[in-house]
Amino acid sequence: MIGPVRYWREIPQRYRYEAARCSGCGKVFFPPRLVCNACRGREFKPVILPQAGTLETFTIIRVAPSGFEDQAPYAVGVVRLADSVKVTAQIVDCDLETLATGQKLRLEFRKVQQDGASGVLCYGYKFVPA
Amino acid sequence: MREVAVIGVGMNKWGELWEKSHRRIWTEAALAAVDDAGVDRVDAMYVGCMSGGLFVGQEHLGALLADELGMGPIPGTRVESACASGGLAFRQAVLAVAAGAHDIVLASGVEKMTDVDGGAATYALSTAADQEYECYQGITFPGLYAMMARVHMERYGTTRRQLADVAVKNHAHGLLNELAQFRMKVTAEQVMGSAAVADPLRLLDCSPITDGAAAVVLCPLEMARKLSKQPPVRVAASAHATDRIALHERDDMADLASTRHAAALAYKQAGITPKDLSFCEVHDCFTIAEILVIEALGLTARGKGGAAAGSGLTAQGGKIPVNPSGGLKSKGHPVGATGIAQIREAVLQLRGEAGKRQVPKARWGLTQNMGGTGASTVVHIFERAEGRKR
Amino acid sequence: MEVGIRGYGAYIPRHRIRVEEIARVWGADAPTYKRGLGLREKSVPTPDQDVITMSVEAARHAIRRAGIDPAKIGAIYIGSESHPYAVKPSGTVVAEAIGATPEIHCADFEFACKAGSEGMFVALSLVKAGQMEFAMGIGADTSQGAPGDALEYSASAGSAAYIFASTQLVAVCEETYAFMTDTPDFWRREYQFYPRHGGRFTGEPAYFKHTLSCARGLMKKAKVKPKDLRWAVFHQPNGKFPAKAAEELGFTSDQYGQGLLSPTLGNTYSGASPLGLTAVLDVAKPGDRILMVSYGSGAGSDGFIWRVTDRITKVQKLAPQTRAQLEDRPIYVDYGTYAKFRGKIRKLTE
Numbered sequence A: 001m002i003g004p005v006r007y008w009r010e011i012p013q014r015y016r017y018e019a020a021r022c023s024g025c026g027k028v029f030f031p032p033r034l035v036c037n038a039c040r041g042r043e044f045k046p047v048i049l050p051q052a053g054t055l056e057t058f059t060i061i062r063v064a065p066s067g068f069e070d071q072a073p074y075a076v077g078v079v080r081l082a083d084s085v086k087v088t089a090q091i092v093d094c095d096l097e098t099l100a101t102g103q104k105l106r107l108e109f110r111k112v113q114q115d116g117a118s119g120v121l122c123y124g125y126k127f128v129p130a
Numbered sequence B: 001m002r003e004v005a006v007i008g009v010g011m012n013k014w015g016e017l018w019e020k021s022h023r024r025i026w027t028e029a030a031l032a033a034v035d036d037a038g039v040d041r042v043d044a045m046y047v048g049c050m051s052g053g054l055f056v057g058q059e060h061l062g063a064l065l066a067d068e069l070g071m072g073p074i075p076g077t078r079v080e081s082a083c084a085s086g087g088l089a090f091r092q093a094v095l096a097v098a099a100g101a102h103d104i105v106l107a108s109g110v111e112k113m114t115d116v117d118g119g120a121a122t123y124a125l126s127t128a129a130d131q132e133y134e135c136y137q138g139i140t141f142p143g144l145y146a147m148m149a150r151v152h153m154e155r156y157g158t159t160r161r162q163l164a165d166v167a168v169k170n171h172a173h174g175l176l177n178e179l180a181q182f183r184m185k186v187t188a189e190q191v192m193g194s195a196a197v198a199d200p201l202r203l204l205d206c207s208p209i210t211d212g213a214a215a216v217v218l219c220p221l222e223m224a225r226k227l228s229k230q231p232p233v234r235v236a237a238s239a240h241a242t243d244r245i246a247l248h249e250r251d252d253m254a255d256l257a258s259t260r261h262a263a264a265l266a267y268k269q270a271g272i273t274p275k276d277l278s279f280c281e282v283h284d285c286f287t288i289a290e291i292l293v294i295e296a297l298g299l300t301a302r303g304k305g306g307a308a309a310g311s312g313l314t315a316q317g318g319k320i321p322v323n324p325s326g327g328l329k330s331k332g333h334p335v336g337a338t339g340i341a342q343i344r345e346a347v348l349q350l351r352g353e354a355g356k357r358q359v360p361k362a363r364w365g366l367t368q369n370m371g372g373t374g375a376s377t378v379v380h381i382f383e384r385a386e387g388r389k390r
Numbered sequence C: 001m002e003v004g005i006r007g008y009g010a011y012i013p014r015h016r017i018r019v020e021e022i023a024r025v026w027g028a029d030a031p032t033y034k035r036g037l038g039l040r041e042k043s044v045p046t047p048d049q050d051v052i053t054m055s056v057e058a059a060r061h062a063i064r065r066a067g068i069d070p071a072k073i074g075a076i077y078i079g080s081e082s083h084p085y086a087v088k089p090s091g092t093v094v095a096e097a098i099g100a101t102p103e104i105h106c107a108d109f110e111f112a113c114k115a116g117s118e119g120m121f122v123a124l125s126l127v128k129a130g131q132m133e134f135a136m137g138i139g140a141d142t143s144q145g146a147p148g149d150a151l152e153y154s155a156s157a158g159s160a161a162y163i164f165a166s167t168q169l170v171a172v173c174e175e176t177y178a179f180m181t182d183t184p185d186f187w188r189r190e191y192q193f194y195p196r197h198g199g200r201f202t203g204e205p206a207y208f209k210h211t212l213s214c215a216r217g218l219m220k221k222a223k224v225k226p227k228d229l230r231w232a233v234f235h236q237p238n239g240k241f242p243a244k245a246a247e248e249l250g251f252t253s254d255q256y257g258q259g260l261l262s263p264t265l266g267n268t269y270s271g272a273s274p275l276g277l278t279a280v281l282d283v284a285k286p287g288d289r290i291l292m293v294s295y296g297s298g299a300g301s302d303g304f305i306w307r308v309t310d311r312i313t314k315v316q317k318l319a320p321q322t323r324a325q326l327e328d329r330p331i332y333v334d335y336g337t338y339a340k341f342r343g344k345i346r347k348l349t350e
């Protein structure tokens, strides 16, 4: 479902968590944007997202989309990174029955999906119990 | 700006329409609306369709469907706003009539979803979320709404049973809708015992995959009597608002800010408050969605939406019936058609032609149609025009 | 100029399968296997873990211990026999993920289980040659063993990464040595999913001949005896071979036990002796000398003698320690789950 170009373009975010902080109001954007939706500022400084956070909400995917069937059941959550943005990502190496909001998590580098049997391997961030 | 009225509605039986093509389904509904209005021409048409490309491999729907309609080389425009495509197509038609660009306009919606398998349909629907930062991670739409549900449940104490109550209520309503896809009664136990899809949501919390279309005909209110025998229904408000497309970018993941914003604009345009409404048709793509929507529409206080279905507040005979048509849950959810079907229901209710599911003395009706996890919302308010001083 | 290890890091997946569970499926006698191989369980990679992901994690741990700017790393060499791509480097993904691109040299190495120490050998040599300030060598594998084969009881997953430098070292390289012959004891042909091996031929003329010859040559070259060395680490295809080799060389279990991870980790192939060394560095004291001898089928051994410096105590706790990872909340899977994770179930293909 994902080709090499679309995948490649997001590498700075998927591998290194590169975000942008608005020089005007300090709001952090991940991925970076051209204009701040809080103050309309157009100047940003690069920042790296913190790699630990707290689980704000989650679900257990039992009916997976194409390309993810082998992983089901798996947890996907919204993780609040320490004093920064929220991101959506899988929570792995956890007990699906006892996973709970408020849980402390840390980021790990994982394979997120692959483009069929012969396409590009797509890496990125997932979270594991801290 | 001219005042706008709806003078004709059309819809076909929704479901898995194996023998009917995308264009056939649409044309049936469009002709039904034209016939209902009794007009002999259409000056322009709008069609809401989320993904002709991914579901049937067909884009360029404005031209294709204008041709099928057989009304000559009229302007045909396809409108896309994910699951709010239908509502937004209607809004474009309202604006065109109000602006004086066209007099008789067809607003329609269609989706043919069963030509592809479940995985491909799930994928097509997922394109309404942020592809790179949500879908990339393996989230689905049931999953996104499940995450919204969890926030609501943990913060406000909304229960699993209360989610089920929404499905029970809407299926009870849908029993009375002869065009609905799933005309069956369900119990809370059945909902809570159905297959887990994305915890805490289960199969019967989700609206189905549906083939279907709906269409309505609009014209200036002042021309309605001359053009059509049908009692005109006035478009009292048309509002549209957007929000961050990615759920995780929203400050409050259990609040539909776009719906709240569009509703506020709509109430102001119509000069009414939620208390004046006779009924609402809302976007219950998942049970939790209806709870979030009725809060954002101001039908209940924030955090109190969970009890509304079970208490009877939003059931037929309650203070403010929500989804008398059966909603997306029972009626079906051919995404591009949903917003138009809501409007069809509102018009029938306000004409007093809703049969067994008629809301008594209906005067004001609201429709709310949203895309994605609520990144776009279209709200319309309709008023029974008869007996109203102008 | 002294060169050696400035930072090191390990990564071990959390999932495990027990020998009993594999034996149950194939009707084998678990106690015999456990005794014969000296193994109790092994690590299992999940479908989202591969040589690249484990290498990134180990590399990040190594950077934390090295305390360097990753942009200054001049080379990354990853040794593995399970690189995720047949054609496309693993190293570029790791380099990109740790922020070491674009001024860097990358190469993926393959030499059965010796590929990891090979990457270390070359990285170390480039620093010694003055070609670059820092170089990284990684050994990692998500090893495959054919269903029902003896290898299936041991083939596991893990990675270890080393940053070599000439400043702020935690271990100085005192000597290196290598010993190779052409010995076809284990191989995998192109397009084959699982490796094949020569059964008992993998022992005496293969593992033992090369491991012992390399260790003896290394000690002779360095003019040291086993009693001069505090620790010894060997390639560990199972729990038995390295212990037997160590004792034949005159090492005691007090010397080789700390680096012997295979009884509960399994055989991480290219990651095996590099991971063993991380476990030793986790507990080593300044002045300790360590012998490390790898083995790769085909066949050959790389040998190193390291001398631990004072800085070691400052870095040991800067990243997750190896035995702590091995013991940290393991998740046991049944054979069905294991087979699914490892792609051993034939499914519909697109």
Ligand SMILES: [Zn+2]
Binding pocket: A022, A023, A024, A025, A026, A027, A036, A037, A038, A039, A040, A041
């Ligand atoms: Zn700003």
